[in-house]
Amino acid sequence: MFKLNYFALLAVSLPIFAASAASPSKLVQTDTSNFVENQYIVVFNSAANAMSKNAFKAQLAANADSLVNKYNVKIKLRFDDVLNGVVVTADKQQLTQLLQDENINYIEQDQYITLDPVMSTKAVQNNATWGLDRIDQHDLPLDTNYNYQEDGSNVTAYVIDTGIRNSHQEFGGRASSGYDFVDNDNDASDCNGHGTHVAGTIGGSTWGVAKNVNLVGVRVLNCSGSGTYSGVINGINWVNNNAAHPAVANMSLGGGVSQAIDDAVNNLVSSGVTTVVAAGNSNADACSFSPARAVQAITVGSTTNTDARSSFSNYGSCLDVFAPGSSITSAWYNSDNATNTISGTSMAAPHVAGVAALYLDENNSLTPAQIDSLVSSRSTKNKVTNPNAGSPNELVYSLNDNNLAPQVEYRAHVADLGWLAWVEDGATAGTTGQSRRMEASQMKLVNSTMQICYSAHVANIGWMTPVCNGAVAGTTGQSRQMEATKVWLNNAPAGCNIEYRAHVAGMGWLGWAQNGAQAGTTGQSRRMEALQAKLTGNCN
Template structure:
């Protein structure tokens, strides 16, 4: 995405209940809008002594850091100074919100533990009372359905992404997620002063972004139910924006309605999990049978006016046509946008998208479960009519923490990688290729070759490979509080290091993490 937010309203008149470690209510970022509500912890401390709740509250509704900048914030303290809370304390906090919430209201729970029926039941009752809940998916790099409150069906469960919209290495995932939001390198309010701030990571940081977005929706639609809020969060989200979502719904938080125009995206059929391809460079009909997003699988989604879209194949520059007024399969052969090239785009509440041809009012179908070409003949949205957008791999630069320099594919890729670039130029740009489950490959743009840990990791990294096998795969390790990551090489299990303060080539030989092993990966 573009690293920016747009705020359609300020959420004045909406109340957010932060079920957490409390709030530093005197912090200047809250402008007098934060108050104490309830304390379930029997330690005699009313204010936040951990910082976590204050950080969350700042993301929900801080003047500087928040999404909903005029919302009222209420502290519901269920975690002690060490971040621990019992089921009984958390349930007491939820019950207090159920009985005392001033609506329209949202509640955020950036906390979690193992599956807990008592907590689940309390949460379900609170949502049924009309309070919209956002909950953190959890930081175990595991299936969120194994944890409470992350597994709550009626809550909005949020996973975390990093600076390049990749699912954070720590984020829980799976079918219990409803959306993703930024959760790496998030700066917000803190304890210890009225202007204190801190930068940290976690799905705890992602969830309050969504709570703020939910509050903005409620400010515009105060009578909406929690289900309506949840559905709008999903359908407004960017489809196919998350790199490596690991079986989760692939939607990234977007405050306003989902954008229409997209560049170089793929279209993946849900019925067979295959990408739609413009066969034979576009000379044959579209069919869902590809597994890799290449030139034949990429389309631009462009506005066709009146809320409609057209799909333009990148391989031949032609528009996708509902041939013979929709009676024949879709094919990329249109030279201009006319009635046969116009489609209505539907964002479905399960995160999928569907297309309806304007010319005949029928939905585009991955015919015969994807075994036959796409055709506009569906009368309703079923399994064959559901697709997902898939964004292209991001182009990134890597900046070594040890010296602040960019990693360069020296001599147009003919020499080993070394951290000595002063900016992200042609030699410093890489395609970040998602291999699944946190594994990636790096393809140097300067020579179109993959970076490999040579000789099983015994020799420096070099951009020289034409395919991804073993030495070309790297695992994105834990995100550090400053947003940096470290990379494990699949060749030998070692961590990539910028040796000698970055004056020597990168090599996979370290067993621990210092500044020499930390890199900032950001869009270039």
Template sequence: MRFVETLALVPLVLAAPRPMRRSALAPLIVPRDAQLVEGSYIVRMKAEAAEQSISSTMELLSAPPAFTYTDAFNGFAGSLTPEELETIRANPDVEEVEQDALVSMFESPQQDADWGLARLSDNKPGGTTYTFDNSAGEGTCAYVIDTGVDASHPDFEGRAKMLKSFVRGGGETDDHGHGTHVCGTIASKTFGVAKKAKVFGVKVLDASGGGSNSVVMAGMDFVTKDARNQTCPKGAVANMSLGGTKSKAINAAAEAMIKSGVMLIAAAGNDGKDAVDYSPASTPGACTIGATTIDDKLASYSNIGSMVDVLAPGSNITSTWMNGETKTISGTSMAAPHVAGLAAYFLGMGQKKEGLCEFMAKNSLKDVIKGVPTDTVNLLIHNKANNGTRGPLEAEAEAEAE
């Protein structure tokens, strides 16, 4: 009888929960040379972690997480005490923890006339006419992860939409202007490369043009999910004219977005340094963009190196601004949307999204930019409209670059 009682206890012993600990703590990543956000962390869970484990991990926090990530990868971001940080790092379902860091847009204001559009269809600098196939990116969507967009600007002709803001108290519109400028270079009537594409604003930077990795990742996570539900029969691209020092978390979110089918265009950065040390510019699979000037020189501020895929006009670029205005500014922030627009343009012509960055590199003007170091490509993007490249309609339109 006592033997039977002992056996009856066995299931109870086996069913007792084991403490969730690991032999070594999950890695804690601190971005180098970054402005860190004190006490704020990004927690990336393992891909195989159960939803219940993720929920129970978040319940350990004394304050609710600021953001939860479900599409780019499983995880969350928020404020952690030192004790909470150690407990979370001991969880075997946690892949890694990264301290949050500040990011910013890559632009600086300058006052001069626009020229970038014309350079995309001319074989030599100095032109004033932009020649393009009249498919003009129709059927494509461009997500702009930035300061938002002034969708009411008349130059968008109703093709711009503000989708989501992740800036607390920032409002559902662009209160800086940078995002509207980027959207205009991609798809506005006057300044846009792809004049029939739709542009979507996803706000992750505040009125000063600043933000943090955790907020930017919330925008990336949103785009990864939203792109599955939008009507973009010819494809979707995402433009990120922002960044900071290298972040494994940002790069992981970027890779997930690319894997979902959204082409990512990333500004290389404005410090004249190697883009390999910046995110999302250093993401494998992203199309990373350096900047050029009106006289076909590499912009002095442009980041360089092996991560740069192509070059595009970036200095003294005029485009749309908030409150229905226009503005001329410079930076790799301005170069990237030329490429995002060109990607939408080629997608609209029927080009496949797979290998599109390589396709644009192949069709670029080669070795025409002065001052490019040997470790950086000398490839200036070009739409080939003056070289016989045509879309399904076999027609072209002309617009004076203003």
């Protein structure tokens, strides 16, 4: 299981000064021991949207220079967009002086963030990986297919993480480096794996949700998965300054409560970048972690392939949606065709980031707030078991059902083989050339309010009672051959037809029947071996 270590802020043993008429700054204190010694994030009073961009940057520079001149602190970083602040190194005496500066809104001690080692499992992808398979359908069982209406080709996804292996075959030249804030250069290559895995889920050609999205790596964590909140904010700031719109950002990372990183994320969203964050892997309230608690971000919890909340997943009212996060296969960093299967809300978040890219490709004028609303309104409701107190019972859904053509899906129960895989729209369910009897069938419609009903003619029984919408027609466990079928639609629009045909022993494929007519034979003791079905005409 992949997990994130969460570290809150150190409770610094310094006094909090009483408010004066000048509204002195506030030292944000929480309860961690994983602080960066003598390093603080200082946020000034002026809001980023209170003036023009150039004026804002000029004021920030003046404020930073003032700190150096008045308190002799060292400025390590300046955030000129998503946060009206700087990172300074200061001793206790200098910190005491900073706390009295009326131009400072709050001060927060910087902290480290570290990724735990990734746990891998062996996996073989059969058609679509389960996570992709889950997000394009409302109900279980999975059908092994991943359907998509858009591919994200007009969208850029920013992966704020450990970097990306841009040359990986999953990306087909669509991945590039933004900036590396670990080595301070333009090569954001991944030497950890986490960022490449996340990018593969967002936009890999095999493992990805949005299969043609542009991917940009912003490296804020080193080869061991370690970094600081100030470094992460620096990456957020870079995305804010450089984003090619429409854009999404993914942050599969987190730590203890941090007003600074929450503010930075919220400001990135306000700039027009839909931002998706992991809820965290502590099996705790996501509102106790940042940036999971950032109000404007889309915060994602994790589910298993049975729609249960993953045992590690955080939960609660700060969550926006759940997505597949347990045992997710994606690209890996150590070769151009490497894969790994890992778990975590880090794996759930990029499913949602990919879906956001699909929504933006569908309509590139959507705002982050509208994307957030669509994620909720289109989600699959009330399927997650044990979502825990306060969590929305919503599972991300990738399709726009209003734009989907209806499809018929069906499968066959075959002697000695049991139930075969679901197929759709004219494909063969059952076997041919193997002399195996078909014993039962199931049929269903997707993307439709119509009802599909069907009946089976079974040896020594005759026509059985009709069933509808996924129920079993025929018999299982009785060694009885199915000989014919009838299929029809209820509530179908004028001009919409269901056509179907049977493959019969000694006869092969018979002609197409439609709308309740018989396909197959009766009274000849000939086994039905396979079935094909399709919708024709105007069925929308």
